[in-house]
Amino acid sequence: xxxxxxxxxxxxxxxxxxxxxxxxxxxxxxxxxxxxxxxxxxxxxxxxxxxxxxxxxxxxxxxxxxxxxxxxxxxxxxxxxxxxxxxxxxxxxxxxxxxxxxxxxxxxxxxxxxxxxxxxxxxxxxxxxxxxxxxxxxxxxxxxxxxxxxxxxxxxxxxxxxxxxxxxxxxxxxxxxxxxxxxxxxxxxxxxxxxxxxxxxxxxxxxxxxxxxxxxxxxxxxxxxxxxxxxxxxxxxxxxxxxxxxxxxxxxxxxxxxxxxxxxxxxxxxxxxxxxxxxxxxxxxxxxxxxxxxxxxxxxxxxxxxxxxxxxxxxxxxxxxxxxxxxxxxxxxxxxxxxxxxxx
Amino acid sequence: xxxxxxxxxxxxxxxxxxxxxxxxxxxxxxxxxxxxxxxxxxxxxxxxxxxxxxxxxxxxxxxxxxxxxxxxxxxxxxxxxxxxxxxxxxxxxxxxxxxxxxxxxxxxxxxxxxxxxxxxxxxxxxxxxxxxxxxxxxxxxxxxxxxxxxxxxxxxxxxxxxxxxxxxxxxxxxxxxxxxxxxxxxxxxx
Numbered sequence: 001x002x003x004x005x006x007x008x009x010x011x012x013x014x015x016x017x018x019x020x021x022x023x024x025x026x027x028x029x030x031x032x033x034x035x036x037x038x039x040x041x042x043x044x045x046x047x048x049x050x051x052x053x054x055x056x057x058x059x060x061x062x063x064x065x066x067x068x069x070x071x072x073x074x075x076x077x078x079x080x081x082x083x084x085x086x087x088x089x090x091x092x093x094x095x096x097x098x099x100x101x102x103x104x105x106x107x108x109x110x111x112x113x114x115x116x117x118x119x120x121x122x123x124x125x126x127x128x129x130x131x132x133x134x135x136x137x138x139x140x141x142x143x144x145x146x147x148x149x150x151x152x153x154x155x156x157x158x159x160x161x162x163x164x165x166x167x168x169x170x171x172x173x174x175x176x177x178x179x180x181x182x183x184x185x186x187x188x189x190x191x192x193x194x195x196x197x198x199x200x201x202x203x204x205x206x207x208x209x210x211x212x213x214x215x216x217x218x219x220x221x222x223x224x225x226x227x228x229x230x231x232x233x234x235x236x237x238x239x240x241x242x243x244x245x246x247x248x249x250x251x252x253x254x255x256x257x258x259x260x261x262x263x264x265x266x267x268x269x270x271x272x273x274x275x276x277x278x279x280x281x282x283x284x285x286x287x288x289x290x291x292x293x294x295x296x297x298x299x300x301x302x303x304x305x306x307x308x309x310x311x312x313x314x315x316x317x318x319x320x321x322x323x324x325x326x327x328x329x330x331x332x333x334x335x336x337x338x339x340x341x342x343x344x
Numbered sequence: 345x346x347x348x349x350x351x352x353x354x355x356x357x358x359x360x361x362x363x364x365x366x367x368x369x370x371x372x373x374x375x376x377x378x379x380x381x382x383x384x385x386x387x388x389x390x391x392x393x394x395x396x397x398x399x400x401x402x403x404x405x406x407x408x409x410x411x412x413x414x415x416x417x418x419x420x421x422x423x424x425x426x427x428x429x430x431x432x433x434x435x436x437x438x439x440x441x442x443x444x445x446x447x448x449x450x451x452x453x454x455x456x457x458x459x460x461x462x463x464x465x466x467x468x469x470x471x472x473x474x475x476x477x478x479x480x481x482x483x484x485x486x487x488x489x490x491x492x493x494x495x496x497x498x499x500x501x502x503x504x505x506x507x508x509x510x511x512x513x514x515x516x517x518x519x520x521x522x523x524x525x526x527x528x529x530x531x532x533x534x
Contacts, residue, residue, distance in 0.1 A: 042371045046381045213361075309371040310364075 016119055020097050028258040029059040035304050042308040069247035074148060077244065081146035086245065086252035089139025093259040096132045099125040100266055101187045103276045103289045117289065118187065125186040126174055126271075130167070133222070133263060136256060137163045140224075140231060140241050143253070147244035155240030158315065159231035162221050165322030166228075170218035172330035176211040176337045177201055177271045190275030200274040207337050212272045214330050219267070221318070223260040225303055227310040228318060235312070265299035380533050382508055385522040389511040391499055391529070397457040397472040400450050402493040410438055410494065411469035414445040418461035418470050426454035427461060440467065448490040452478060473497040474505065477522060498524060508532055 033048060033056065040047025048055025073082055101118035108115055122128055137159060144156020178184055180201055181192035193200050202208045221228035232240030242253045269275060273295050276288035313321070357363070382388055392398075403411050414431030432446035439445075461470050475497055480486070499505065507529040514521045 038375065041375045041377075041379065044374055044377065044380050046379045046383075049381075049383075305368060305371060305375070309367045 066251045071247040078146040085143035086249045089256040092135040093256040144241035151238040155231045166218040166221040169326035173215040193274040197279040202272040219264040226307040269295040393506040399475040401473040417464040421460040421464035426451040474499045
């Protein structure tokens with residue numbers, strides 16, 4: 001018979017997992033609204049306006065529409081893979097959050113119990129996250145393959161090629177951060193950046209900003225966002241890998257994409273912007289989770305901002321950037337970081 | 345040498361993402377700027393300039409007499425023959441002359457809003473107003489009779505126009521209507 005503290009721990013983990021999953025399921029709703037609103041305002045329009053005040057109920061209307069829509073499976077599609085693919089895209093996106101920390105321990109007032117703001121502090125956290133987010137690509141490739149449509153297939157192929165080219169650069173960028181923190185655990189990486197803004201990895205000159213830009217460019221390509229959204233390039237591929245998808249299956253792909261965007265924003269904050277550390281000491285008692293949320297929100301906004309600023313790259317340009325610029329640059333940067341760690 | 349300098353400068357610009365940042369500032373500027381979307385028909389409505397040619401209106405004198413003398417010049421001038429005028433004799437003082445229109449109707453489906461009837465009219469009785477909400481659910485409303493056209497229009501001809509006016513969106517059994525408040529207007533942005 002396990003003692004009560006073990007049972008409590010167990011229940012707590014289940015509750016935390018449930019809360020994180022619910023938040024992640026709910027997150028795309030405000031994000032779609034935000035994205036359309038930002039799109040509108042950047043194009044001097046209003047964006048969603050008519051459903052609820054400032055169009056706030058628009059995501060719910062969209063959700064109802066997606067639920068009601070006919071779930072079409074094309075006649076010549078590979079039925080099983082076609083159904084599984086959206087799930088394959090979605091599950092890794094959720095699984096990534098098992099290793100993501102949102103803050104340090106919090107003391108619950110009254111109960112005198114220390115609550116950790118993460119599911120698990122894996123000693124291979126960053127490796128797990130990279131591996132898991134890499135798995136998500138299978139959903140895209142299989143979805144493109146199973147649809148039995150040339151647009152979908154080309155979208156899936158582009159997606160896999162893009163993944164291979166950019167995952168390497170992103171991993172090398174992460175290696176730099178790991179070298180600085182001497183740990184693969186995300187909590188340790190954040191702890192290593194403790195103190196004020198000068199201790200953040202982005203300001204580890206001269207290599208920090210380079211790591212950051214490699215990471216940002218690479219992960220923008222990985223989460224299929226403009227200017228690297230070639231797998232779902234409307235201009236040439238109809239809708240890319242999800243051309244044949246409709247209704248809830250399409251919604252799952254969108255869900256996975258939005259969660260991937262959140263993941264990348266969170267990673268950028270943890271790896272380069274000091275996680276939940278405050279940028280400078282403030283006498284006010286601001287909880288660390290606030291800093292974390294604010295930074296993540298900024299990055300989410302940044303991704304949307306970039307989406308409505310830049311045009312899409314051509315496919316060969318994409319490959320050139322990946323292999324001819326990012327990869328050599330990241331290798332040089334690994335070397336430079338190593339030398340700096342040794343002799344500075 | 346100068347060429348090299350230019351190339352180095354170009355490289356530095358690329359490394360520092362200057363063009364990218366320039367683009368981002370432009371879009372950020374638009375993001376925080378005010379939207380140019382008119383909230384029509386819920387809150388505001390575009391009131392066109394005087395030169396706008398909308399639905400016909402038949403004018404009266406200041407004393408309330410009909411200006412139309414049923415000379416039929418408008419129907420003669422009309423390129424699409426959408427105006428029908430039938431004159432009649434009347435000495436009760438309804439019009440400014442003994443000859444008044446018994447029927448004056450315009451088929452708005454055929455009308456091309458060229459304004460020739462305006463130009464042809466010797467008494468400036470027929471004018472094209474600034475009314476442009478013409479949608480209806482059946483064809484009965486596409487032919488406008490004299491009685492309807494004699495009613496005063498929402499935007500009087502004396503009003504300058506070219507502004508966005510606050511408006512009220514009215515729904516009723518008979519259809520929808522957008523009522524403008526001409527005292528509460530604003531200039532069009534951009």
